[in-house]
Amino acid sequence: MGGALSLLEKWLSARELLVVGKRVTRVDSLEKALGKAMFTEDYFIDYFMGNALYVKQVLSTHPHARLKGISLPDALKGKGVRLITARDIPGENQVGYSLPDQPLLAEGKVRYHGEVVALVASTSLDDALRAVEEVRVDYEPLPYVLDPLEAMARSDVLVHEEAGSNIAFRTRVRRGSVEEGFSRAHVVVENEYRLHHQEHAYLETEAALAIPSMENGVTVIGGLQYPHLGQRIVARVLGLPSSRVKIIAPYVGGGFGGKDDEGPLTCAKAALVAYLTGKPALLVYSREESMRIHPKREAAIIRYKSGADSEGRLTAIEVTIIHDTGAYANRGPFILWRATMHASGPYIVPNAKVDGYAVYTNKVYQGSFRGFGNLSIQFAVERQMDQLAEKLGLDPVEFRLRNIVREGSHTITGQLLDHSVGVAEALKRVAEASRWRERRREIEEYNKSGGRFKRGIGVAVAWHGISTSRGVPDWSNAYVKIEQDGSVTLYTGIVEIGQGSPSSAHVQIVSELLGVTPDRVRVVHGSTDAPDAGATHASRGSSIGGIGVYMAAAVLRERLAGLASRIMGVPVEDLVFAGNKVYSRNNPDKQLQLRDLVKEAVARGVELSATGYFFLPKGRFDDSTGQGFAYPAYSYMVVVSEVEVDTLTGVVKVTRVYPGLAAGRVINPVQVEGQIEGAIAQGIGYTLMERLVFDEKGALINVNLTDYVVPSMRDMPEVAEPVYVEDLFKYGPFGAKGVGEMALIPMPASIANAVSHALGVNVTETPLTPEKVLKAMGRL
Template identity: 40%
Template structure:
């Protein structure tokens, strides 16, 4: 009785509902110190001096650390190593960590923070993409202000535009976006024997954190133990930056010999954690009268903030997807991520794609309008299918469900009928319906080839219960549940008998980072490999017990039976008992390496991802023409993710992604004053969607099976947010005739543009 494809109960549901889940801030050790950070009040400046003398005299203060106290390397190991754990000579953004205080109480730590005196020599700031790329812009780093550039060259763009019946050019802008996870970043570091350290904390990638702690302390990896606590949301925001917090907590614990807890306030988290990259994107698109694309030319910039962190691979992913999920023979894309004196940007759900997809799907709608083609139809005309090529020349060989997502979302939303009905609205309240399509390369692909592997350790106990150890983290997405379902079906046992071991670097193999919608396919395949090995061993035992060849035995629902006569059977438990009597080793490690991917930086061509997922969103809105307020009425979201291991979890991911997309489209934006200080670093001033803003969400699951995935699954977590904003903006255009090219579409912006049109 297979559990794959069924909405079984979440493994962690009961603990969370009953309040039994233990987050890092719930933890306490005897003799524990509390840490607080000293953050820069200068946006860009040279550090002249740091005076901690008054702060050290505060009763209860045990240790204050600055960069000079670091015994190892003062660089967080993320892609390009340019971000320090503690600013040394220069601060490059407001809120950059300069020192940390460890004290007996939080009150003492906070008092000491106020008394640390830092003298700066202010430097000329760079606060926007436009300022950063000026010829004589101040240099933020010695190498200049370009963190990284990539390009795509395919076909002959000049010829493609000459063949076009219509050419449109537009410029688009998108803002910062805050992750808004419910639990702020937090770490608890505890000294261990033989000069080691244990760090408990909220994170997505424990082995990234392990490397960071080893770097700052200058100790080997085997002396750094990382334990993931229950993590209250991540969305990419706990991929890169936890290494910074863990490193500083570990430094204090290492130097004091006492446990140290560092939990950020919401404002501290806002000031210091990574964000979604703002963007400036220029698109030129050519098409024939029938809507067929002939050429696409893109120049796009991402604001990476003060440090590179994950920006190069965020930009690379955006580059690969910049032309959308469409056929086009002639493509030229130039992408650059630049430095500014604003907070560093990094991983965020969608990972560089929401920016370019907003721009590209706006272009598709503009083409449809000018050519008088239905917006859904122009997407059908150009949609990729099996056998087509991406902009990088990759041939799509299997599992391409884009057309089905278009058809199902259009049909379910009653697209044609509602377009006609909504076009009759002439009063102050006007409705509109818009569409967008997108795709997403699963896992890290050629942009992160060294991480394209995963390990899993599976052990069957004497009572036939099963332990699974993987480095894949649970952060609310339901990973423990999905991997349990895969294990249960792979062994033919009950879902309830599977236990996923908590992530602890001394107990689990490195399964790679839990990012990029990779966990299901990568760790799922590693688990299946381990289960295959175990079933081979058990098959010999069952064969001898039943006197039937193992090739005709079926393992299902805690039983092993003869395929031709199911009444001839054994219980799974009896086979395990016999295996233990025979000293059969029932523990093994599985391993999975992703199919090979490539990317040529000179041509921008290559086999960039081993598979893709696809989606189409249809958004319905109501616009108040007298105020500019946009209300999202409904979003119909169709997603091809291969096999849905747990449909309820998939629907939950769609609902969450749509809500985040509504925020990105309409209300979310970080604001800065002229000096570069963030002025809305909390949820009273940085507005995110609430239940009042949430639309009716109609999720549609499309299953184009991926033959190399576990039970046909591909991956999913990132996709639901990507196409939401352009669908909403296209619906606003349908309602008002006004084309918005900058996010968020606030009432003030929209009302202003409506007024200009009048």
């Protein structure tokens, strides 16, 4: 670890970076703009159409029922249609992520309306679709429970009998004495918040193309966010060694976490058909299937009590978090754990009591979604902060600054924040950029006119632990080789889901260290042929995923620098690698073309390939008290939003957003701006319009993008130039931390605080649909 740390520290505070931090065009831009980028279904169209089976899924029509039998009509059998059920699985019918509670295909009973009970496959798409309608499933209906509060209280209706309870998982934090903390409080605020499910609504639905191999294995091309996880799940289902399973994630048309959960299962279902039939098999979800089957953002009930003293310092919080985890635990325990550990927000709280419950219900289960449990809890935190400030007669920004974490602060889990804590500066700079105090006064004067439209301005601050949580292992791994012409090939397991990690940030890291221009770097990403770099989630693609790239390229830089120093007679520290050449900083005329240096390396036996591996240091955590090390670092986000509310219709429009980010080194400002703007759009959608509607049996009824409303360009506000605070992370490549989830997390709270400011109402529920706004105003 010592050598690895020295390489990471070497360029941490470098001031003369030539590529990192610059507005570099993504290497995949032209390919995507010209329509040449290959997604899963493109491989089928180009290479397998007419020679593959179409796979479709038979979904449960009951929320809770025993499976008595499944059969296919003889007429369809005669057409060669194949029916595959749980009994056909050659390996293990178990795909549970955090708990072993979930089958790939329903076995014994179904637990939610839309659960996959069987697969059908045919060379004719029409016959496959007909088979879905005509497969006979014999159900014995069972009592079901849809409300998490009811599910917690009942023992007569259990989603999983073997669990003995509908509580799938519990979390807790205990710090100090909340009784003492509240006794010292000058003001106390207590609310119950209710936040809703959200659909990922990615443009490309789930898809996988499986091809049986000659070695009694299978290759799967599929849309997923962690090829090596897909490999393990497919191998388990087929009963094969992982070495017989190859997974390739091509370009993926959006993920947001949803394809981290459902992607491996999609691959496993396609692989199962290909393995059993010996033929290529294509599974593409329809939009309806996608929305009915795949996991959603958690719905949450949060009971939050907080207190502050007369000086405006937080004294205590007491929080209960209840997540509707749905039919299967999936990543629910990890989502709940993150929410629990972030329950204070980025503030110093000396006394905390937090309890979390992930509760089984007979509904589609919850799963990974951008923000991963943190969006809902930060909503509650930031609504509490505004109300405490109001009771104390303090400006909301000033109140936050009195309590904000800084270097040397401790979190509610007792973790010392010893570096990389730039949130206070980010809050100050966003307040200045937005003219916070002036705009607040101007808006309040405007609202006194008594007109139909009211305006408001709201601030929200969020933090987000980077990497996987507590002691869960996290690592980074990549392979870099320099070709004999001086170009570079990079292999990484990180997936390109639109975020740009491998196609921009990783390329810039290689380019910075080896001096090769970005156009001469080729990235092989998202394949099990590449080293296992961990999942493309948790805002770790560029940051944690980039560490392995950095380590591999740094090793090659050291080798080439040593060789160049000997050839040129220039000290290593005087060498500059840039523009496909190496030259002396003090005498630029003394230079070598990179391709010539590489030829010398080949002639002199200098190895031109390297694997970069880094195991992220983590500390201990005590689950019984919720105390200890939670995350290696935190990224921070500040958002100020301005809104206009039509008091006649209840329609809320976000008019302007001021974002600020403290996420270490900004590797590519263009990429970060794209992440921020996309997250703002997604946050507006979640807060104002997106909602999933369930019927009395737990069936989703708005399973298309007509009835499930997502924001369009017309809903986008003016977005100010982002404020960046580069609070360098000692383990990040060039000091980078995660970015992808940050802007989304505080958006709902920022909007809600602005609406509250506009109308003088207490916003405690999402989404803020016109009906809810009018109801809050007493108009309904």
